Amino acid sequence: MAAVAGIQNLEDNIRTQALTKRIRITEYFQDFDQLRSGFISEQQFLRCLWNTLGLQPTEEEVQQFKNKYDLKNDGRINYKLFCEEIDRNFNPKNLYIDPVSQKNLPLEFLGTKRSVRPLSPESEAKILAVLERIQQSFPGPPDVSEEEMNLLVLKYRDPDRPGLLNYLNLHHDIVAISQQVAVEKGLVSTFQRNVDIVPVISTGDPALNQIFDKIRVAVFKNGIRTIEFFKDHDKLRSGIITENQFVCGLALAVGKEAQLSRPEIQKVVEYYRQPDGRVQYKVFCDMMENAFNIPDLDKKPLQSVTRPVKGALSRGLKTLTDEEERRVNQVLSEISEQVKRRRLMMYQYFKDYDRAKNYTRVMTKTQFGRVLHFLSLNVGAEDLKLIVRKFEDPASGDVNYPAFVQAVDQEFVGHTLDDVSMMDKNRTNTPVPEKVATAADCSVSYEDLMSRIRHIVLTNRLRVIEYFQDYDPLRSGSISKSQFRRGLALLGLSKLGAHDLNDPQYTLLCQVYQNPQKEDQVLWTSFLNDVETVFTQPNLEKDPNYQVPASEMFQVPKPGTIDWSNATEDHKSLLEITMDRLRQRIVQRRILAKPVFQDFDNHNNGHVTRSQFRQCIRMLELNATEEEMKALEAKFCNDVGFDYLTFLNELEPKPAPQMMYITRLEEIRNTNMKKKLPEQNVADNLEGVLNKVKTKVAKERLRVYEFMKDYDKLRTGRMKKLSFRRALDLCGFELKEFRSLHFRRQTPNDPDYVEYLKFSDEVESIFTLKNLEKQPLKEVVQFKPPEEWELNNLSQDGELKFMMCMNKIAEKVRKHRMQLFPLFEDYDRVHNGTVSRSQFRRVLSELELGSMVNEQEFELLWSKFDVKIGGKDDVNYIAFCEMIYAIAKFEWRKP
Template identity: 60%
Template sequence: MAAPAVASAVEENIRTVAQTKRIRVNEFFQDYDKLRSGFVSAPQFFRCLWQTLSLKLNEDEERALCLKYGLLDNGKINYKRFCDVIDLNFDPKNIYASPESQKVVPLEYLGTIRSKRPLTVDSESRLVGILRRMQQFYNVRGINLRTQYEDFDRHHKGVVSESQFYRNFPGPIDIDEEDMKTLVEKYNDPNNPGLVNYLNLHHDVLAVHKFVLAEKDPRQTFVNRDVDMVSLFPAKDPTLAEILDKIRVSVYKNGIRTIEFFKDHDKLRSGVITENQFVCGLALACGKEAQLSRQEIQKVVEYYRLPDGRIQYKEFCDAMENAFNIPDLEKKPTESVQRPLRGTLSRGLKPLTETEEQRLHEVINTIADKVATDRIMIYQYFKDYDRSRAYTRVVTPTQFARILHFLGLNVNNQDLLLLLNKFQDPASGDVNYPAFVQAVDREFVGHTIDDADISDQNRTNVVIQAKEDKWVESPPVMFEELMARIRHIALANRLRVNEYFQDYDSLRSGSISIPQFRRGLAVMGLSKLGHHDLNDNQFKQLIDNYCNPAKSDQVLWTKFCADVESVFTQEQLELAPMAQVPRQEIFRVPKPGTTDWGNASKDHVDLYNETMNRIRQRVEHRRILCKPVFQDFDRHNNGHITRTQFRQAFKILEIPVEEPEFHCLEALYCNDVGVCYTAFLADLEPQEPVPFMYVKRMEELRLTNCKQALPEQRAKTDLESVFLKIKTKVCKERLRVYEFMKDYDKLRSGRMLKTSFRRALNLARLDLLESEVAMLEDKYQSGCDPDFVEYLRFCQEIESIFTKDHLEKSPLEDVEQFRPDEEWTVTELTSDEEEKLYCCLLRIAEKVRKHQMQLFPLFEDYDRVHNGAVSQSQFRRVLMELELASLASDTDVKLIWRKYQMQVGGRTDVNYIAFCEKVCELAGFEYRKP
């Protein structure tokens, strides 16, 4: 045999063993290749095969492998190329072809072809019949032969002993002893006597299953799931397969755990129960949901009956619960799960007699005419009664009748029963209200099986056809358009492109390999899972434009980053201060698939304008809020919905739009994401842009600040008066001015800025005017810096009203505490005014003495806070109540106000205590009496 043929045979054998043991051969060779050169010596190569795969090759096989993978001069073998051939499963670079079509599968999982012993012609034909019966039995009951023996196969070699094979063989029952001997003889492992290769038997059963499907329909090798809806009521005498299908659908649809209804009867968990227990459990589990009759249950009983009369409920439960699923599916990623037949999970409608159908048609037409005439939206009223955790789309018959009466759709009792019989669910007795609404409301849009979108079906066929093709040619693209799209993505998502590539360039050479460049683009978002699907043609365009001239297998990523990040700013802008940076808005591009409206025909534009004007008039006339309806379909909040949802929104809004008009609107607002309803609403109801008010507000603020300050009232003109004002405030409120100022002097230098000095005085609430603060600043201005104030001297001067500094050095000195004068005592009047005021007080005092009046109580009634002051109007009112107003003219009252005035909260009040004491003194009353 030639050396290439010997090498191919050895490779096939090694590939079978490696896939059987789930071994990655490359990992064991790397222990001998410390430098990762891809080469090892010949002894190391064959030693690794012996230790890893337990393969001892002869001289011819070793020579053939050396000639194919080695250089006999230096004794090195290219194990890297050898491992690539062994691990070859599918081409990872060809992502458009199906992995199933590229898969390299050995003939068996275990051993070589000799693990199956050849039989005679009669035995082989008998074996085929046995396998056909096993396949039918396993398919109906959902049995997996491999899972039956995995508990005995602890090392997962695919073989069990003959006793274990006999002990756990799952049937069928008609397999006799001779059939079992034929199976054991066929699948007995020749290398290990006494062991049976159950895994090969499992694969043969699966092969027979595919062969049986091909016999039924030679055009397809898979189960066709796209079939018509299964009727709710099958034939009078259904077959066993139809009964089991009906049970599977009801179990899947209602989420029934069938084993829960049988295991309580099986105390020993043997998997079998009596016939009566099985019938009761099946009727209780899904008898009502699947509408099982007694004859149908009996057929199921006969199928799962054992020779001793008991029923195998465990096999029945496994077949029903795994009807549309495969056990351990996470370990079988390439398996195709069978889906329910189309329409089996929907609620069907009951068939009625011909007479009842005619009468029902008349009733529905009558209700439909009334709904269309009165424009009644009935779906919302039914939905209000559907308040479960998730919408069940059913209501009770009582609720159904109540809603019809509430909407004014009154029908007689016979017609109501006819409607209930048609739209009731036979299992639960509830009424399927969406089907009823769709029957009577011609404008109601509800997805059913009958209104499947043909365009979606065609789109699905195109996708399936694309998956079957091995290669799909990417559409051509212009480099400028591609870069504009990438710049838009970087600008919209604020991406720092440099961060996605610099980790690959450790030497900061500005160049990385092509795979690293592709990987960085994928992380950046240019992939199928990111912002933009970068196909091969587009990637090739980038490679051609940014290829490194010195190294053809590398890319100048820094140049690419500079071109993309130019949307944010320009490089070396500090060298050109007069350069005009373009606005970022010019780099924004529409979404892929957007139609260029500038190339539209005049007829198309006219139709669009007419459609928008008509829709706008209807929206304004009816005052329709369009945006909430469109937003309900936008689950991702990206401003796009599908075409079907776009049409459905117009149905909900009751805006009639013809099919040509829909095409016209979709041509403008559609892209690859969907229909951009936000752009449509912006054109339909344009809003005035919000004016830029910053400049105007700044101008108003400037004018406000430029206004002249109000003139100061009662400002102190000399420094002594200012000190007296501050000391009086500090003494009355017991303030420490130093506490408000020390925080502005971090270094405790005794100085602070004039602005900080003003701020501290403001925080102390000394109520100083601008001129008074200016006098203090001039007084305590620092001699070192005119912008600073020596606040410490100011604080010492103010706090001298309480005590003196360094009093401990002069213990005999008397300290006189500052006592502020009453405000009315410092009020100065002219001599004429003093004489006129004195005469007025004498007149008042004479009357007070004569009538023995008490002045304080009436004044105290107006003094709610007991601060010894009342307002001027209150003072005059008290004089009128005491009948003293006639003794004082308006001039006299004003003189009294001026004499006894005091400031309370910025308001000038009258000190009534001093006034009363003065009157009592002139009247000759004892102090504080009366």
């Protein structure tokens, strides 16, 4: 036992030194343990103690360290166990014991002892009394004697440094005594620690507790900073002021708001008065500033906050004499009858006079009388004074108008009356305690409820796991019931969602998916597996032959829909006859029924009310008897209303749209497989072929040489015929007259080769001539590609008739100075200078020129000015108009 006590004293000494120097000794030991094994040699252990704490253990102390921390008896010390013993405040593995009781705090600071020889019990008792007096009036009471001062010096002197005192130990002793005094007064409970301010106190005097409650409520309701009314009297911030100063500050702070009388204020003064006559205002202010809260609550999660009782923060009504109460009740009853008879909404008129910006719910007496007069609720002067006294706010003296409105208007609920006598016993808005919902109260079965949930998930394509997995970070498959309810609401099972999941239905789900190990939790993964079967079956890879049911089988009608299969034959026949008659009338009159129903569907949910359905039937003049109406409502009505979309689908059935995707895909594939269209206007001679090539080169600005030189690596100026043809294809000519080009440009000595360089020079001569710098006097004629219509040739007879027709048209255009371009341009939407043949005829008819041209002449005009646009024959109206103007001898671009 002596060895155990010795090692504990040694550890306490080391702990005190470590706390004094504010160091963690673990960091110094780790430098000697490179492998982090937790063990170092004996010499290394002693060296660390000397370097960090300046300790030189004796041989006996070293042996004590070895006995406790040399676990393997190999001369190595387990420094980790030693550091945990020194640094540890409590054992984190033992959660059944309060951490406060496990703390190993040193009794001394700064590495000192109080005295070499302890004081006697009588001296310790005297020092304790002096410390209590010091705690009450720090920095020191004036009545400390010389003897008591000597005792304090003996208590706190430093044995190692004569003439110095350890004031830090004095400070901690005074703090400990103040906490003990607070415990004795009831300001803190014995099981709480480090609570600087406790908002609620409990004294032995019920009257004093009632005064404190009044002050707390007034401070909380009005947001009063009580310390602002006292600190100006405390220049030294000692927390103590005189009695007169405390009385003045308290009366000024909450005297009017809390309705404090002089005796009540004196009672508070006596509670906080010290022996020297001064008052501890700081303790009082700390309690009031945190009336219903605890400061630094985020650092004290285990503290329980005291809340005010229900109705404590509301404005109460004054108590009058019995005779006055009877008169007030009589006047209020008369006003209530007028309000009920005239259906007055009084609250809005009173609220307009609420003068404050933060909505104080009070108004002046003059304003109160003015509003009553405005509402023609005439009350006598004496009765008005009684009403004002009854509903007068004790703090401000104004009238509490919400309480008055609730007393006379049975339909108004916006204020809580504390006076039960002022409330109507037959009020329908009196709160009724709610009945606890159970699974037995559910009106639907579990199967029907799950069918409805599966339908919602299927139609909206919801991923159920997304709404619950965030509540289960550990993926345990279990969440609390409140989290389960929240996830269901996000899923759409709420009053604002697709289905109103009431309390009995929610209780039924919780009962089915209850966690057997935890009563307050739900197995949400089981719910997930049951719901998502609408998409697929779990573990389908293990059973490849399993036939997954169609998703349509999980769709259910809306709640309240009648199962028409169970209807009688008379009802079915009546419905069929009615639908046939209405269908025939709609077909005969070609009525659009849907827009009429949509005008009544403000929520756009496909439903209208029954009265709206009957109104729509009358507006559409689809007359039906009462029995037929009832049959239609029985078939198409549900809890939401009348399902007019289903009604119209059966009334006007539309053919189901065909799935054209595969057909269109096949058409596109067949189109892409077709070869290119055959070339039009194939030239029959070599000059025609060269003109086609030159025209394309001039329009697209191509360099033929760039496409052909890659086939002539040696730059000989010739290439094979096959390569020549391939190069022309790369140029995009798409010619069929390759044979003529081969014959014209083939090499004389080798018929398998083509002199492509000469061909390229001939083609590029449309821009300029080669070696033009050697022929400076030669004129270069720019190649002009012929217009497409200029290539159109008519027969000799057709040419004569064409010119005769053009002359007739030009003569009339010349006489009337007609504008041809504007009308043609109106039909030329893409501005390519062409119109269709029918448009060409229409323009001539609008210009009154069509009557001059017969059908044969129209054919000649079309053939002469024909151009190919997208494989279609169009007419070049620009060439036509310019030729007419040229024959009519108009100036260029005139008229």
